[in-house]
Amino acid sequence: MTQSIFASKSRKVLAVLLSAVLLCSVALMAVVHSTRSSAATPTALLYVGYNEEDGNWYAYNTVTGEIDGSYTGIAANENGWWRIERGKVNFDFTGLAQNDNGWYYLENGCVNFEYEGIVSNQNGYWYVRYGTVAFDYTGFLYVYFQGEYGYWYVRNGQVLIRETGIGQYDDGSLWYYENGKINFDYNGSYTYNGVTYKITEGHVDDSFSGMVQNPDGSITRFDNGKVNRRYNGIARYNGKSYYVRRGTAKTNYTGKIIVNGKIYSVQKGVIVG
Numbered sequence: 001m002t003q004s005i006f007a008s009k010s011r012k013v014l015a016v017l018l019s020a021v022l023l024c025s026v027a028l029m030a031v032v033h034s035t036r037s038s039a040a041t042p043t044a045l046l047y048v049g050y051n052e053e054d055g056n057w058y059a060y061n062t063v064t065g066e067i068d069g070s071y072t073g074i075a076a077n078e079n080g081w082w083r084i085e086r087g088k089v090n091f092d093f094t095g096l097a098q099n100d101n102g103w104y105y106l107e108n109g110c111v112n113f114e115y116e117g118i119v120s121n122q123n124g125y126w127y128v129r130y131g132t133v134a135f136d137y138t139g140f141l142y143v144y145f146q147g148e149y150g151y152w153y154v155r156n157g158q159v160l161i162r163e164t165g166i167g168q169y170d171d172g173s174l175w176y177y178e179n180g181k182i183n184f185d186y187n188g189s190y191t192y193n194g195v196t197y198k199i200t201e202g203h204v205d206d207s208f209s210g211m212v213q214n215p216d217g218s219i220t221r222f223d224n225g226k227v228n229r230r231y232n233g234i235a236r237y238n239g240k241s242y243y244v245r246r247g248t249a250k251t252n253y254t255g256k257i258i259v260n261g262k263i264y265s266v267q268k269g270v271i272v273g
Contacts, residue, residue: 048077048089057082057089074099074111081111096121096133103133118145118152118159125159133157140169140182151175151182166192166204174204189214189222196220196227211237211249219249219269233259234271241271 046059046068058067059075059082069087074097076082083093083106091109096119098104104111105119105128113131118141120126126133127141135157142151145159153160153167161180168174175182176190176199184202189212191197198208206225213219221231221244229247236242242249243257243266251269258264265273 046071046075046084048075048082048084057091059084059087059089073097074104074106081106083109095119096126096128102135105131105133118143125161127154127157127159140167140175140177151177152180153177153182166190166197174206176202176204188212189220189227196222198222198225211235211242211244213237219251221247221249234264242269243271 045062047062048057049060050057051067059071060066061068067087071087072085074081075084081104083090083097085093089109093109094107095105096103097106103126105115106112107115111131115131116129117127118125119128119133125145127137128134129137134154137157138155139153140151141154141159142149145152146161151169153163153165159180160177163180164178165176166174167177174197176186176197177183178186182202186199186202188199189196190199196214197204198212199205200208204225208225209223210221211219212222219237219242220227221235222228223231227247231247232245234241235244235249237249242251243253243264244250245253249269250266253269254267255265256263257266264271
């Protein structure tokens, strides 16, 4: 294989090179690589070049000058980073592909370093930033996804579309999400990682103190948006006073209690005298 494979000056090569650049859709020069991505060039051992004999683009070994037919991944030239399958550029590839530096989003066979959004593969849904799966990102992402705009929760780059829980927004506030998205219509309580929170319109209401009835029917005491398991005494809910022990109304208790030296009668947790 001659060196003309790598540096032909013929009009044919220039024309094909131009078409490849157009397929890439974005002019990805070396400065873009260094500013848009923290990863190094995919591999210095491979170079994507044009083969005049069959009109295709291949990944060539920079030492031997031969096509590396065993390689599948991403390789680069001065025009971008390209999807390689068994040594050949696949211009039809759109989706996520991996190399030693991470996972990248490609369109028409070329990494699109300008892309930001959610992309799926066989392992789930992923947040892509500057063309790279953002494994370093955990938080809420406001984006159009699954037919609507919303705040979707991302953990280590993965969109948690099958998970319900509590997540932290950029400003430090906590929010309740269902199937990966903040539910602004939810009001009530929710227990996550052993902590029960008061939720108001999807937001953990850290200003709230009072009694709340939980989905299981229990009534618990909240202070500053969280169940106060240290609370013992009497607290009001829906016009009634309840006997509260360790943060929970004792609705199964009937009898007498003493609070601050005073005797109270209790009927199924409600103070009656």
